[in-house]
Amino acid sequence: MKRKWMFTFILLIVGFMVAVQYNTVQQPEERDTRDLWAIRNELAKERKLHSELLTEVRELDKTLGKYNSSEGENAGRALADTLHGLRQQAGMIDQSGPGILIDVVPSEESMAFGTPLHEVSPELLTRFVNDVNRFKGIDMEIDGKRVTALSAIRDINGETTVNGLPVSLPPFQIKILSADLGSSEKLYNFLQSSSILDDFYLDDFVLEISQPETNVTINGRIDKFENRFLKELPKEG
Incomplete structure (x- = not known):
């Protein structure tokens, strides 16, 4: 009797797995139906964003380099330049x-x-x-x-x-x-x-x-x- 219940339980598990697999095959994930030009445009946007981020990273590295190589009065000038740039980005000064x-x-x-x-x-x-x-x-x-x-x-x-x-x-x-x-x-x-x-x-x-x-x-x-x-x-x- 015990073996019979175990056999039934195993069949239930196998049947459940087969049903899940069949449902997945019958209902695949939504495919990307965009045409080639739409994908190209999306890729161009991502490349542009990547380029802008790299530019920002270079500017930050440049600013960090100024701080590391500056001492005394030069360090204060580098800090003042950074502050001026931030105020300009924030729109706090006339242009x-x-x-x-x-x-x-x-x-x-x-x-x-x-x-x-x-x-x-x-x-x-x-x-x-x-x-x-x-x-x-x-x-x-x-x-x-x-x-x-x-x-x-x-x-x-x-x-x-x-x-x-x-x-x-x-x-x-x-x-x-x-x-x-x-x-x-x-x-x-x-x-x-x-x-x-x-x-x-x-x-x-x-x-x-x-x-x-x-x-x-x-x-x-x-x-x-x-x-x-x-x-x-x-x-x-």
């Missing part, structure tokens, strides 16, 4: 360079029909920023508010805000700096053919984009960052 000016104004149709003036929605501004951020090495200002990777565009009490500061009703201006004049021209051409123009028009706004200029100035952030994690070490006696 000038080649760029374009974009005036956000109400559309002529909305004014002709007497449509009440309203704010640009946070969603539309965010879509615009994401479109522009396809270009690397840019700095942006929206209605006098500096936009960085840490900036928040959201609705606060019914007002569209950037970094917690309200954005004016149109008309207002957007400034975008590029690394050089050629990059500004590429951005200008991209925006001229971008669907973002239609998105603004559907919301009763028009983007008037200037020709690239050689000298555009944008302001640094006026709000201060909240330091929640870094602590100053006590000075050695």
Whole structure:
């Protein structure tokens, strides 16, 4: 009797394993159905990201090398240079360079029909920023508010805000700096053919984009960052 139960138990296990294997064969994992060009594009994006990370690593190694080879006054200068670079990345200092000016104004149709003036929605501004951020090495200002990777565009009490500061009703201006004049021209051409123009028009706004200029100035952030994690070490006696 005992052998009979053991034999039955073994058959149950074997049957369960066969059923699982059959189910796996009948229902394979979802296959990648993308075509060759889609895979190439994905690979190109990953290579670009890899290149950017390598560039950042080289810059950090270079900075570390400065600290290791510096003494006294030179070490202080290296630290000051690093601090200046970080403040620049955080958008805390004014900057000038080649760029374009974009005036956000109400559309002529909305004014002709007497449509009440309203704010640009946070969603539309965010879509615009994401479109522009396809270009690397840019700095942006929206209605006098500096936009960085840490900036928040959201609705606060019914007002569209950037970094917690309200954005004016149109008309207002957007400034975008590029690394050089050629990059500004590429951005200008991209925006001229971008669907973002239609998105603004559907919301009763028009983007008037200037020709690239050689000298555009944008302001640094006026709000201060909240330091929640870094602590100053006590000075050695």
